Amino acid sequence: MSAVVSVAGLERRYRDHRALAGVGFELESPCIAGLVGRNGAGKTTLLRILAGQELPGAGRVHVFGAAPLENDAVLRRMILIREDQTYPDLRVRQVIASAALLYPRWDAELARTLLDAYELPPARQVKKLSRGMRTALGIVLGLAARAELTLFDEPYAGLDAVARTFFYDQLLADYTAHPRCILLSTHLVDEAADLLERVLVLDRGRLVLDTGTDDLRGAATAVTGPAGGVERFVAGRETLGWRTMGGQTRTVMLGRLDPRDRELAEHLRLRLEEVTLQQLAVLAAERPESGLTTARAS
Ligand SMILES: Nc1ncnc2c1ncn2[C@@H]1O[C@H](COP(=O)(O)OP(=O)(O)OP(=O)(O)O)[C@@H](O)[C@H]1O
Known part of the structure; x- marks a missing residue:
């Protein structure tokens, strides 16, 4: 099966700041x-580079097998919804009608259901929506476009x-x-953990985990307890x-x-807790060379 997204050696600089450095992955x-x-x-x-809204500095960015920039055939098959999404000076129903024309797989029924659920008034001008309502409108578009x-x-x-x-x-x-x-960028990874099949962690422009x-x-x-017990328990293992x-x-x-680890932990009166996805992402960013990154997907 060919990749929807294929990125290799992606670089993006803003003056002397490296926003993306050697990023590569496939979806x-x-x-x-x-x-x-x-x-x-x-x-x-x-995300903006994937959506053809920004030029890559160097590297290959293919979406549906082609560069996305100014490529209508590719852009019609995707949608990017941003937190700070801006809309033309239109009413909600006009935004919905435009999206219905733009996206070939638009689901009008789903759009109606979501508009009702988020209590978005179709006649209201988008600029008069509250911040949360504008966000909800983005979600309606992002889901109903079914890109x-x-x-x-x-x-x-x-x-x-x-609402989240x-x-x-x-x-x-x-x-x-x-x-x-x-692909969903998020700071609230634990909230979304149950729905994510894969996680990509960026840190200072580098992809430090993809798994x-x-x-x-x-x-x-996480191992917690008296210092001597913790030290004995983790001896010979990588720790952070x-x-x-x-x-x-x-x-x-x-x-x-x-199972023997659990018995030993009990014997040493230690508490063992699974580390959350959010904590793992932080650890991967802090220690990109750690054993965590060996979980890297192909
Ligand atoms: N147009 C620009 N001009 C100069 N620097 C930029 C520009 N766009 C982004 N940057 C810089 O590139 C880096 C990456 O920014 P980006 O917005 O991609 O980060 P982000 O991970 O989305 O952050 P956040 O979680 O805060 O939204 C930042 O240091 C930012 O200041």
């Missing part, structure tokens, strides 16, 4: 992936927890019914981030646990 369809990274890591830059490549750039600005959960549910339901390639989320689950364990507070030492141990 095939169907896939629902998270793009994670701290502020300024390069997520928006990458073969759907890019969401932190689509939550101003959305409350209930509704978004994840809708995204997963629609993806399950109509599998396609979805299936199933491979990451259980790939690291030691911390001692109130007589309790905590570290993150890489590698999977076996």
Whole structure:
């Protein structure tokens, strides 16, 4: 199967700042992936380049087998919804009508359902919507377009927890019914963890982790307890981030646990906790050379 997205050696500089440095990965369809990274890591830059809205500095960027920039045949098959999405001076219903014309796989019924669910008034001018309502409109467009490549750039600005959960549910339901390639940049990776099949972590322009989320689950364990016990337990294993507070030492141990590890932990009175996807992303960024990155997908 050919890749929907194929990126190799991607570089992007802004004057002397390297926003993207040697980024390479492929996405095939169907896939629902998270793009994670701290502020300024390069997520928006990458998504804009994929969406043909920005020039790559160097490297290869292929979407549906061709460069996306000014390529209508490619651009009609994808949508990018940004947090700071701007809209022309139109009413909600006019934005919806334009999108229906633009996107060949537009689902009008889904658009209606989502507009109702987010209580978006069709006659209201977009510029008079609240921040959260404008975000919701982006979500309606992003889902109802049902584009073969759907890019969401932190689509939550101003959305409350209930509305965000509704978004994840809708995204997963629609993806399950109509599998396609979805890349979602997010700071709230644990919230979205259950729906992500893969996670890409950018750090200062570099792709420091690219792996299936199933491979990451259980790939690291937080070990907490008396210092001597923790040291004995993790001896010979790779660890990250030691911390001692109130007589309790905590570290993150890489590698999977076996039943004997659990017995030993009990014997040493240690607490073992699975590390969340968010914590793993932070660790991967802090220590790109760590054993975590060996979980890298092909
Ligand atoms: N047009 C531009 N001119 C100069 N620098 C830019 C421009 N666009 C992005 N940058 C810089 O490139 C880096 C990556 O920015 P980008 O917006 O891609 O990060 P991000 O991961 O999306 O961050 P955030 O999570 O804060 O949205 C940042 O240091 C940013 O300041």
